[in-house]
Amino acid sequence: MITLKPARLEWWWMALALGVLAVVATVAIGYGVVPLDAAAIVRSMLDRLPFVDIESGLDERQDAVLWAIRLPRVVLGGLVGATLALAGGAYQGSFRNPLADPYLLGVAAGAGLGATLAIAYLPASSLPISPLIVLAFAGAIGAVAMTYLVGNSVKAGRTSVTLILAGVAVAAFLTAVQTYLLQREAATLRQVYGWILGSLTTVGWHEVLLILPWVIITGGVVLTGRSRLDVLSVGDEEARALGVDPPRVRLVVVLAATLGTAAVVAVSGLIGFVGIIVPHTVRIVFGTSYKVVLPLSIVYGAAFLIVADLVARTLISPGELPIGVVTAFFGAPFFAFVLRSSRGVGT
Amino acid sequence: MTRTLPALLVALGLAATACATSSSPETSTEASGGFPVTIEAANGPVTITERPARIVSLSPTGTEVLFAIEAGDQVAAVDDQSNYPAAAPVTDLSGLEPNIEAIAALEADLVVIMFDVGGETVAALDAVGIPTLVHPAAVDLDDAYTQIEQLGAATGHIAEAAGLVAAMQGDIDGIVSGTEGAGDTYYHELGPDLYSATSATFAGELYAMLGLVNIADGADPDGFGYPQLSAEHIVSQNPDLVFLADTKCCGESAASVAARPGWDTMTAIQTGAIVELDDDIASRWGPRVVEFVAAIAAAIGARVGA
Numbered sequence: 001m002i003t004l005k006p007a008r009l010e011w012w013w014m015a016l017a018l019g020v021l022a023v024v025a026t027v028a029i030g031y032g033v034v035p036l037d038a039a040a041i042v043r044s045m046l047d048r049l050p051f052v053d054i055e056s057g058l059d060e061r062q063d064a065v066l067w068a069i070r071l072p073r074v075v076l077g078g079l080v081g082a083t084l085a086l087a088g089g090a091y092q093g094s095f096r097n098p099l100a101d102p103y104l105l106g107v108a109a110g111a112g113l114g115a116t117l118a119i120a121y122l123p124a125s126s127l128p129i130s131p132l133i134v135l136a137f138a139g140a141i142g143a144v145a146m147t148y149l150v151g152n153s154v155k156a157g158r159t160s161v162t163l164i165l166a167g168v169a170v171a172a173f174l175t176a177v178q179t180y181l182l183q184r185e186a187a188t189l190r191q192v193y194g195w196i197l198g199s200l201t202t203v204g205w206h207e208v209l210l211i212l213p214w215v216i217i218t219g220g221v222v223l224t225g226r227s228r229l230d231v232l233s234v235g236d237e238e239a240r241a242l243g244v245d246p247p248r249v250r251l252v253v254v255l256a257a258t259l260g261t262a263a264v265v266a267v268s269g270l271i272g273f274v275g276i277i278v279p280h281t282v283r284i285v286f287g288t289s290y291k292v293v294l295p296l297s298i299v300y301g302a303a304f305l306i307v308a309d310l311v312a313r314t315l316i317s318p319g320e321l322p323i324g325v326v327t328a329f330f331g332a333p334f335f336a337f338v339l340r341s342s343r344g345v346g347t
Numbered sequence: 348m349t350r351t352l353p354a355l356l357v358a359l360g361l362a363a364t365a366c367a368t369s370s371s372p373e374t375s376t377e378a379s380g381g382f383p384v385t386i387e388a389a390n391g392p393v394t395i396t397e398r399p400a401r402i403v404s405l406s407p408t409g410t411e412v413l414f415a416i417e418a419g420d421q422v423a424a425v426d427d428q429s430n431y432p433a434a435a436p437v438t439d440l441s442g443l444e445p446n447i448e449a450i451a452a453l454e455a456d457l458v459v460i461m462f463d464v465g466g467e468t469v470a471a472l473d474a475v476g477i478p479t480l481v482h483p484a485a486v487d488l489d490d491a492y493t494q495i496e497q498l499g500a501a502t503g504h505i506a507e508a509a510g511l512v513a514a515m516q517g518d519i520d521g522i523v524s525g526t527e528g529a530g531d532t533y534y535h536e537l538g539p540d541l542y543s544a545t546s547a548t549f550a551g552e553l554y555a556m557l558g559l560v561n562i563a564d565g566a567d568p569d570g571f572g573y574p575q576l577s578a579e580h581i582v583s584q585n586p587d588l589v590f591l592a593d594t595k596c597c598g599e600s601a602a603s604v605a606a607r608p609g610w611d612t613m614t615a616i617q618t619g620a621i622v623e624l625d626d627d628i629a630s631r632w633g634p635r636v637v638e639f640v641a642a643i644a645a646a647i648g649a650r651v652g653a
Contacts, residue, residue, distance in 0.1 A: 032577075032579050033577045033579040033580045033583070034579045034580065034582075034583040060612045061582055061583055061585055061609075061612045061613070062583065063612075064582055064608075064609035064610075064611075064612040065579045065582055065583055065609060067609075068608035068609030069578045069579050069582065069608060069609045070579060072608065119597075183441070183443070183444065186428070186441070186442075186443040187428070187596055188596070190538065190542065191538050191539075191540060191596075191597070194538075194540045194542075194575070195540075199540065201540060201541055201575065201577065201578060202539065202540065202541065202578060202607065203608075204607070204608030204609075205608065206608070313577050313579070316566070316568060316574075317566075317577065317580070318565070318566045318576055318577055318579075318580030319566040319567065319568075319574040319575055319576060319577070320541070320574075320575040320576065320577050
C-alpha cells in the first residue's frame with residue numbers, strides 16, 4: 001500500500017515568499033553603483049502611473065540609470081532565477097534525481113556552443129535580435145533534442161538514467177566542439193568565458209520581453225504537472241498503477257523546463273547552482289511535495305538571483321563580478337548551512 | 348555540469364591582454380649589427396649566433412615591428428592573428444598554442460612570441476636549437492621601444508630600429524604637444540560586455556599622456572588593469588569621449604552603442620564624441636601606436652572645435 005504524504009501549499013508560506021521577494025526587489029532597485037535618492041525613486045515610479053504627474057528630481061541620466069538599466073536588470077534577474085529554480089525542481093522530479101539541474105540534458109553545452117559561434121562569427125549587433133541570443137537558444141534546444149534522439153535510440157533496458165547518460169555524451173561532444181572553436185578563435189576567449197560565467201550587465205527591457213513568453217509557458221506547463229510529479233516520486237511502476245504515464249509526464253515537463261531554461265540562458269549566460277540550491281532549500285524547509293516545492297521555488301529563485309545580481313554589481317562597484325561566481329560563492333556555503341540545520345528531511 | 352573550459356586557455360587569453368614585463372629588458376651587442384648577439388628578453392638572455400633568415404613571428408605586434416624595421420624579408424612565417432602588414436606570410440600557426448613541430452619544420456632560426464606560460468614553448472624550441480624571444484604586452488612606451496630595439500639587434504637591423512623608435516617618439520611628442528585635452532573624461536571599451544582598460548595599462552597611459560581622465564580608474568582595486576564596468580557607472584559618469592576598441596572583434600559601432608538601453612542620454616553619444624577605433628591598432632604596441640595616439644588626439648580636437 002502506497003501512501004502519499006498529504007502536502008499542500010499553506011497560504012502563508014507563499015505570502016512569506018512573496019514578502020521576501022518584495023523586500024529583495026525593493027533593496028535591489030534602491031541600491032546600485034549610482035546612488036539614487038530613495039524618495040526620488042518613489043516619486044519617479046509614481047510619475048509613471050497613469051494620471052500622475054510629479055517631478056521626480058532625477059536628472060535625465062539618473063532616470064535612464066533607474067528605468068533603462070537598473071529596473072530591467074532586477075526584473076530579468078527575477079525571471080531568470082525563477083525559471084532556473086523551477087526548471088531545476090522539475091528536472092529533479094522528472095528524473096527522481098536530487099542532483100538533476102536544468103543543464104542535465106545538455107542545455108548548457110548547447111547554449112555555450114551557440115554563444116561561441118555567435119561571438120566568433122556573427123558579431124553584427126545591428127540585427128533586431130542579437131545573434132548570440134538566437135544561437136544560444138537554438139543550441140540549447142538542439143542539444144536536448146540530440147539527447148532525446150540518442151536516448152531513444154537505445155533499444156533494451158531504457159530508463160530515465162539512459163537519457164541522463166545520453167545527455168552526458170551530448171554535452172561532452174558539444175563542449176569539445178566549443179573548445180576547438182575557442183582554440184581557433186582565441187580572440188573571443190574572454191567574451192565567451194564571460195558569457196559562460198553568466199552576466200546581466202548589458203540587459204534591458206528588450207531581453208525581458210524576449211524571454212517573457214517562454215518563461216510563462218514553462219511556468220504554466222510545469223506547475224500544471226506538479227501533482228503528477230508527486231505521483232512519479234514513488235517510482236515508475238507504482239505511478240503507472242496510479243494512472244500516470246511516467247515517460248509522457250517526463251517528456252512534457254522536461255520539455256517545458258528546457259524551453260524556459262534555454263530562453264533565460266540565452267540572455268543571461270550559464271548561471272549555475274540556482275536550479276539545485278533553491279528547490280532543495282525549499283524542500284528542506286517546507287516539505288518535499290512538488291505542490292510546495294515548485295511554486296515556492298519560483299518565488300525564492302527570483303529572490304535569490306536578484307540578491308546575487310545585487311552583489312555582482314555592487315561588491316566591487318563600479319566594477320562587475322560574474323553572477324555565476326556570486327551564486328556559487330555565496331550559494332554553496334548557504335546551502336551547506338541549510339543542509340546542516342536540516343535533520344535529514346530533504347530528499 | 349560541463350562548463351569546464353581549460354583553465355590554461357583562460358589564463359593564456361587573459362595574459363594576451365594583460366601580461367606585463369616584470370623586468371625591463373636590455374640589449375647588449377658587441378658591434379653594430381654584429382652577431383652573435385645576446386638579448387635580455389622576458390625569458391632571460393637569448394643568444395643569436397648569426398643573422399636570422401627564417402624568422403617565425405607568433406606575435407602580431409612582433410610581426411608589425413619586423414616589417415617596419417625592414418626585416419620583413421627575413422620572416423618565414425607569422426601566426427594566424429598577424430594580419431598586418433599585408434605582406435606578412437600568414438600561416439595557421441597559433442601564438443596561443445605554438446606547434447613546435449610545425450615551427451621546426453619551417454626551419455625557423457628565430458621565434459618571437461608574446462607569452463609562454465610555464466616556459467614550455469621556449470624550452471621545447473630550445474631543445475630543437477631555435478632561439479626564442481618572449482616579448483609580452485608592453486606596459487608602457489619605453490617597454491615598446493625596448494622591444495623594437497631588441498628586434499633590431501636580433502635581426503641585424505639596429506639602425507632601422509633606432510630610426511623607427513626616434514620617428515615614433517618624434518611623432519607622438521608632436522601630437523601630444525599639439526593637443527589640449529586636459530581634464531576631459533573618457534571610456535575605452537574592449538568589448539560589448541563593458542570590459543575596459545584603466546590608466547595603468549599601455550592604452551591607458553597613452554590617453555593619460557594626452558591629458559584625458561579614465562572613468563575606469565577606481566573600478567580596479569586589484570590593479571589588474573582590465574575591469575568590467577557596470578552600465579550604470581558609465582552612463583552616470585557621462586564621459587566626454589567614448590572610444591570603441593571592439594569594432595572588429597564584436598561589430599560594435601557608434602550606432603550600436605547609442606542603441607543600448609539608457610546610453611542615448613550620454614552627452615558623448617548625443618554629440619557624436621564616440622570614436623570607432625581599429626581593435627588591432629588599439630591593442631598592439633608596435634609602430635601603429637602613433638596612429639592610435641593620433642586618433643585620440645583627433646577626437647579631442649573635434650570635441651574642442653565643436
